[in-house]
Amino acid sequence: MNAPSSRMLTMLSLLQARRDWGGQALADRLDVSTRTVRRDVDRLRELGYRIDALKGPDGGYRLAAGSELPPLLFDEDQAVALSIALQNAGASGAGIEEAAARALATVRQVMPSHLRHRVDGIRFERPVAGPAVDPAVLGVVSDAVHGRKVLRFDYAGSEGAPRRTEPHGLVARDARWYLVAWDLDRDDWRLFRLDRLAPRTPAGPMFRPRDIPTGDAVSYVAARFTGGDGSDGGGWPYVGEVVIDLPARDVIPWVADGEIHDRGDGTTRLVLGSWSWIGLLASLARFDASFEIVGPPALADAAAVLSDRLGRARGRQTQ
Template sequence: MTTDLPARMLRLLSLLQTRREWSGTELAARLDVTGRTIRRDIDRLRDLGYPVEGTTGHAGGYRLASGTAMPPLILDDGEAIATAVALSTAAGHLTGMEETSLRALAKLEQILPARLRTQVAAVQQTTATIGWETCGPRADPELLGSLATACRDHESVTFDYTTRHGTRRVDPHHLVASGGLWYLLAHDTGKDDWRIFRLDRITDPAPTRHHFAPRPVPGDDPAAYVADKIATAPARYRAIATVHASADTVRRRTWALATRVRPRDETTCTVDCSSNHLPGIAQTLAALDADYTLDADPEVTAYLHQAAARMQHSVTS
């Protein structure tokens, strides 16, 4: 039973922030108290200015509504790391929000526990970005934090990789965000060569407590190295666009494909949009925002025609 009132109030507030609605019975079970205690605690939250609404229906319930002011948030470890990384990224890439992002980041870092502050700092120190995409790169925050710490501390790690059998042992050097994904640039001890690994394919990472001497990355630019590897990787579907816009203009619009843009003259360039995913090719072509001619596999052109037909149907229906 949660008998400490401040701790119970914080726990109750945290629960209300994780779901749209809770029944009184569920809250009482989670906190191991009676329904009467829950009702009293809800009244206490309301007295403190939290807009907790009662809901109708079988047994009734509670939900935290939007109010006139931003209430304090309670974040778990993974949420805190993700928020700090997002604020740090926004401070460097969102025009007009640099100062407000840094102020929010400073407030968050001031109250982070030491163990989380260390992980956030590691992510910031070991991360490179290939351009910027509004959707943001995807990664499990705890995995991101642990690999960033290993990169910073030069500690070898082992993990399973979904596209390969067996456990990999690597010396991690840098984390790179590109095309909505996170990549780990590491020296594979088994292959004795540089490799890049997608974080969404890494499972069961574990530190080894073995520290290594960092190696110089080929070209001394982690982001450029990863971008080149991504650009030259074999793709299932071929699609080459000749675009009526300068190479510099297209690079600004398609940061993740910067290395695949080749100028032809001052007003024309070619863009290699090849990919393993047809929707990704369509999104890249849409981002060009310019007239183009396309040399592509039949599967690509068929998919684009189907997508255009669906859009036309949705507009006219």
């Protein structure tokens, strides 16, 4: 456990988040003895916090009314934004779900009743979180990025010596965290997932920033996810246009980054990208509807190749 002052802040946060705490439960949560809990409670009382003792087998504690943090002023829009952000913290992949829940409980206590009711009414399905990143790792890498310090780390799946990089940016995408860095040993730009990264300390010397191929870390990650290497500014390497026999309302839910144009006759013009022409045709086949290829010719050629493959596959099943 950290120093007494840090531990007492954590204790205060726990007492604000839940009405009653048993002495042993509080000690287990703080990883200290019940005697240390009693001493810390006494220190908090000396600072003016009203903490009541509870009767029971191992005793307990309750933060009395009037012991909250100084009042915070939120308008209704700010309260809604704060509630959504804290409830959705788990989707960030940063491993801060519990801390976010305690923060929301703490802030909720100092809100006027009408704001508490509105915040309590905000409930939604949270997206599935990606692999959790240790907040300590996030802190070390972020410090290296902003301090322009060479970062050494072990990387899961990479054997041999630690990677030596010049970190240029941290990007959160689809509940995962990515580091955009210049790899000093490979003399090229690389993308690293933070959940696979174990920093080595201390940090290395400062470096002079380089120009990221796409201009910034966010666009570089986007380019890599669309099959590029960042040198061309991003975008899918293969893009085709079709007219599909479905209304736009049935196409929109399944297209993340394509162009959709409702033709008004029950069909939709769709411009879509992929890693390959065959991959693009596979994406179109998922709609389970007829479509006409507008272009380019390479997409039509790929359709002929795929048709031949499917025909031969069917023939094997009938033999």
